[in-house]
Amino acid sequence: MTTSQPTSQSISNPMLSSNTARAIAAHAILITYTIIALFPVVVIVINSFKSRNAIFRSPLSPPNSETFSLIGYETVIKQGDFLLYFQNSLTVTIISLTMVLFFGAMAAFALAEYRFKLNLLTGLYLALGIMIPIRLGTVAILQMMVASGLVNTLTALILVYTAQGLPLAIFILSEFMQGISDDLKNAGRIDGLSEYRIFLRLVLPLVRPAMATVAVFTMIPIWNDLWFPLILAPAEEVKTVTLGAQVFIGQFVTNWNAVLASLSLAIVPVLILYLIFSKQLIKGITSGAVK
Amino acid sequence: MGSLSLKNIHKSFGDVEVLKGIDLEVEDGEFVIFVGPSGCGKSTLLRIIAGLENESSGIIEIDGEVMNAQPPTKRGISMVFQTYALYPHLTVRDNMSLGLKQTKRPAEEIKSQVALASSMLALDEYLDRRPAELSGGQRQRVAIGRAIVRKPELFLFDEPLSNLDAALRVNTRLEIARLHRQLSATMIYVTHDQVEAMTLADRIVVLHDGMVEQIGTPMELYNSPANKFVAGFIGSPQMNFIPAQVLSDDKATTIGIRPEHIILTQEDGDVSGTVSHIERLGGDTNVYLDCGEAGLISTRLFGEHDYEVDSKLSAKFDPDRVYRFDQNGDTITA
Numbered sequence: 173m174t175t176s177q178p179t180s181q182s183i184s185n186p187m188l189s190s191n192t193a194r195a196i197a198a199h200a201i202l203i204t205y206t207i208i209a210l211f212p213v214v215v216i217v218i219n220s221f222k223s224r225n226a227i228f229r230s231p232l233s234p235p236n237s238e239t240f241s242l243i244g245y246e247t248v249i250k251q252g253d254f255l256l257y258f259q260n261s262l263t264v265t266i267i268s269l270t271m272v273l274f275f276g277a278m279a280a281f282a283l284a285e286y287r288f289k290l291n292l293l294t295g296l297y298l299a300l301g302i303m304i305p306i307r308l309g310t311v312a313i314l315q316m317m318v319a320s321g322l323v324n325t326l327t328a329l330i331l332v333y334t335a336q337g338l339p340l341a342i343f344i345l346s347e348f349m350q351g352i353s354d355d356l357k358n359a360g361r362i363d364g365l366s367e368y369r370i371f372l373r374l375v376l377p378l379v380r381p382a383m384a385t386v387a388v389f390t391m392i393p394i395w396n397d398l399w400f401p402l403i404l405a406p407a408e409e410v411k412t413v414t415l416g417a418q419v420f421i422g423q424f425v426t427n428w429n430a431v432l433a434s435l436s437l438a439i440v441p442v443l444i445l446y447l448i449f450s451k452q453l454i455k456g457i458t459s460g461a462v463k
Numbered sequence: 464m465g466s467l468s469l470k471n472i473h474k475s476f477g478d479v480e481v482l483k484g485i486d487l488e489v490e491d492g493e494f495v496i497f498v499g500p501s502g503c504g505k506s507t508l509l510r511i512i513a514g515l516e517n518e519s520s521g522i523i524e525i526d527g528e529v530m531n532a533q534p535p536t537k538r539g540i541s542m543v544f545q546t547y548a549l550y551p552h553l554t555v556r557d558n559m560s561l562g563l564k565q566t567k568r569p570a571e572e573i574k575s576q577v578a579l580a581s582s583m584l585a586l587d588e589y590l591d592r593r594p595a596e597l598s599g600g601q602r603q604r605v606a607i608g609r610a611i612v613r614k615p616e617l618f619l620f621d622e623p624l625s626n627l628d629a630a631l632r633v634n635t636r637l638e639i640a641r642l643h644r645q646l647s648a649t650m651i652y653v654t655h656d657q658v659e660a661m662t663l664a665d666r667i668v669v670l671h672d673g674m675v676e677q678i679g680t681p682m683e684l685y686n687s688p689a690n691k692f693v694a695g696f697i698g699s700p701q702m703n704f705i706p707a708q709v710l711s712d713d714k715a716t717t718i719g720i721r722p723e724h725i726i727l728t729q730e731d732g733d734v735s736g737t738v739s740h741i742e743r744l745g746g747d748t749n750v751y752l753d754c755g756e757a758g759l760i761s762t763r764l765f766g767e768h769d770y771e772v773d774s775k776l777s778a779k780f781d782p783d784r785v786y787r788f789d790q791n792g793d794t795i796t797a
């Protein structure tokens with residue numbers, strides 16, 4: 173602050189233009205990043221509306237009257253089970269997400285609010301999961317699921333995804349909950365709120381932006397996951413969308429129209445969930461900056 | 464109704480002993496103020512009375528009943544926090560009524576209680592706003608309103624005015640004094656502010672390092688402080704302390720004299736020195752006199768006075784108002 177002040181006073185105009193230059197540079201970088209990030213998605217979506225020949229002849233051009241074709245979507249819908257796959261994906265994602273948020277918030281509250289002996293150690297143990305990928309334990313998980321007869325059930329997926337999502341959720345939420353003033357919780361105690369009510373009525377509404385952040389970060393990997401559905405629940409009636417799309421990828425022939433169409437369709441539900449959370453998410457990201 | 468009795472309250476955080484045996488009796492309807500330097504344990508004591516913090520040992524009685532094991536709601540208290548601690552996602556009305564709803568009072572009673580409190584505190588037009596849409600003074604009034612609606616026997620205030628600006632502080636102070644008369648409830652109030660303490664309190668409790676230094680009415684503390692600490696803490700500007708040997712008094716260690724009990728003269732006085740600084744406040748004039756071995760002596764004169772900086776003056780002490788302290792800092796009584 174003090175060192176930059178003289179320069180900003182003596183040469184205010186160059187400062188201003190360097191500010192604009194910086195803004196332009198920032199926007200250029202962000203726009204480039206957006207284009208790179210969106211490029212594959214756009215290619216998938218536009219090609220899903222094209223005939224097979226057109227996909228290979230000019231993969232980057234948008235569909236026109238000649239190349240436009242819904243053959244991919246027709247195949248996907250005719251396949252019949254796709255609705256079921258969607259349902260499976262949604263069930264798994266929403267139930268896991270709910271469990272992650274609920275149990276994560278409760279654990280975070282306990283860690284943030286109560287001073288008990290093993291507080292720090294418990295926190296570290298729970299945070300360990302952020303650093304150690306759950307996939308390392310795949311074999312053990314599979315053995316457990318076989319032993320408990322949960323193979324080829326959605327329950328297996330839900331349990332695994334809940335475990336996978338909890339560490340980060342607890343870590344982020346307990347940080348946020350520590351930021352809520354003690355006086356506020358004490359005011360609640362004096363007003364006669366039980367600890368559960370303080371958690372549900374005071375703390376949860378106040379960490380809603382953080383919950384949305386956690387929701388988005390938890391939801392997307394679950395929806396997109398191919399690994400655990402393939403290993404734990406490959407049966408027809410419990411397939412998820414990402415796994416279901418694989419039927420169109422053969423060893424020798426791949427039905428690209430159908431693959432692209434199913435992938436395009438798979439984007440829709442996450443997009444909707446994201447839009448629901450995004451308003452809160454932006455609040456969460458800027459909450460530190462505004463106050 | 465709202466009497467309070469503390470017996471030998473101790474509190475430690477880990478190895479650190481924060482409260483070292485507090486005894487206090489507060490009568491029903493009394494206004495008692497805790498003062499003391501930062502970190503002396505005022506808030507901790509208040510939170511122990513409220514039941515928000517567990518005492519390490521000691522007995523807390525409210526209205527003659529032992530309250531040690533009772534949760535805050537069962538103690539018949541309300542608390543107003545320094546940071547207001549309003550529920551940010553609730554309207555003013557809901558902020559005030561949450562406690563009553565929690566105890567399942569009938570809707571009409573809640574409504575009339577909220578209406579009563581909001582008219583007392585001039586909050587009627589803000590009932591549907593959220594705390595973020597209020598000014599600091601309004602927020603503090605809501606916090607006080609939230610305390611009132613529960614009709615407690617004992618109010619606890621933790622520095623309720625310290626986040627307000629000077630003008631609002633005066634207004635809210637008067638408000639609290641009025642509330643105390645209207646509600647005739649017992650109030651315990653923590654503050655840093657001398658003026659708040661002297662003007663509001665029936666009795667002041669001076670805390671220092673987790674111990675009670677003295678308990679008394681404001682004038683008792685002002686006129687007969689038990690020791691050097693209380694003498695220095697009550698009164699503003701602070702009492703002057705002069706090493707006793709400078710004034711050739713061999714029975715005391717330190718001599719104390721309040722700035723308002725000193726007369727400045729050109730003739731011989733108790734000490735003499737040169738004027739080092741003058742503060743003109745209009746109604747009062749503070750003159751600081753550099754008296755060599757006796758140190759810097761501050762004097763407070765009524766009205767406007769003109770003295771030249773660096774001019775030589777003598778200070779004459781009012782002999783009836785001179786305090787003498789022994790080497791432990793305790794007051795030597797005649």
Ligand SMILES: Nc1ncnc2c1ncn2[C@@H]1O[C@H](COP(=O)(O)OP(=O)(O)OP(=O)(O)O)[C@@H](O)[C@H]1O
Nearest residue numbers: 476479481499500501502503504505506507508655
């Ligand atoms: N939860 C805690 N854990 C450990 N030490 C604490 C805790 N709360 C307070 N203390 C310590 O207890 C002492 C008294 O704190 P307290 O808040 O009661 O002071 P205070 O008199 O209210 O000060 P202030 O006037 O600054 O508000 C301080 O030294 C503080 O560091």
Ligand SMILES: [Mg+2]
Nearest residue numbers: 505506507621
């Ligand atoms: Mg305090």
